[in-house]
Amino acid sequence: MMPTARGRFITLEGAEGVGKSTHLPFISEWLRARGIEVVQTREPGGTPLAEGIRGLFLSCGGMPAESELLLLFAARASHLREVIEPALVRGAWVICDRFTDATYAYQGGGRGIDSAWIADLERRIQGHINPDRVLLLDAPVAIGRGRVAARRGAAVDRIEEEDDGFFERVRDVYLARARQPGYRLIDASGSVEAVQRLLVEALGDLIDPCRP
Ligand SMILES: Nc1ncnc2c1ncn2[C@@H]1O[C@H](COP(=O)(O)OP(=O)(O)O)[C@@H](O)[C@H]1O
Ligand SMILES: [Mg+2]
Numbered sequence: 001m002m003p004t005a006r007g008r009f010i011t012l013e014g015a016e017g018v019g020k021s022t023h024l025p026f027i028s029e030w031l032r033a034r035g036i037e038v039v040q041t042r043e044p045g046g047t048p049l050a051e052g053i054r055g056l057f058l059s060c061g062g063m064p065a066e067s068e069l070l071l072l073f074a075a076r077a078s079h080l081r082e083v084i085e086p087a088l089v090r091g092a093w094v095i096c097d098r099f100t101d102a103t104y105a106y107q108g109g110g111r112g113i114d115s116a117w118i119a120d121l122e123r124r125i126q127g128h129i130n131p132d133r134v135l136l137l138d139a140p141v142a143i144g145r146g147r148v149a150a151r152r153g154a155a156v157d158r159i160e161e162e163d164d165g166f167f168e169r170v171r172d173v174y175l176a177r178a179r180q181p182g183y184r185l186i187d188a189s190g191s192v193e194a195v196q197r198l199l200v201e202a203l204g205d206l207i208d209p210c211r212p
Helices: 020-032 048-059 065-089 100-110 115-126 141-152 164-177 192-207
Strands: 009-013 038-042 093-097 133-138 183-187
Touching: 009 020, 009 100, 020 038, 020 093, 020 133, 020 192, 038 065, 048 065, 065 093, 065 100, 065 115, 100 115, 100 164, 133 164, 133 192, 141 164, 183 192
Parallel strands: 009 093, 009 133, 038 093, 133 183
Antiparallel strands: none
């Protein structure tokens, strides 16, 4: 049953290096300064089980695409039941670094899994819990990759090792999904400050529903 008092669920999406981890604390602080209780979290992760799955997911090479998909939803089920849903029910806002849009982009676009299968898992695992706002940080693949290279040097995870074609497919799916209501496409190629101005604009109507 849909709870009556409910916080908002905001997700931050986009490929590697677009700035999700950089901007997550900024958004949390911006909301807290407006008196909102914020739960900041990430996927895969957010619970001990889901963080364990994250470790496997990022490190085990040669994993079938279907294993990726099921591991992500195994982690998501735990995250939803233990963290996201209880927070929303008590009226807190949840700000999450990646969610199901990433599964459509990476396992659907990147790996070629049928999106109907992802949609079926989404319905079964999430039920009525979907993001109120998806902030898609978008930049050309080369910009994101350049930032990741500058951030981590030679140490890259299993996904960051994929080729440009993989990340172009990921970006295409993200851009297509961002045409739906509730999504905001943010140009992430500018400076940190420029991106933060766009993020604040993209959240204004959630704080003050009278704003367009
Ligand atoms: N707008 C920006 N301009 C320049 N560098 C940025 C910008 N946003 C993030 N970075 C840097 O790029 C790297 C990747 O950012 P990060 O937030 O980790 O990306 P993501 O979490 O989306 O993979 C970090 O070193 C970060 O400091
Ligand atoms: Mg990150």
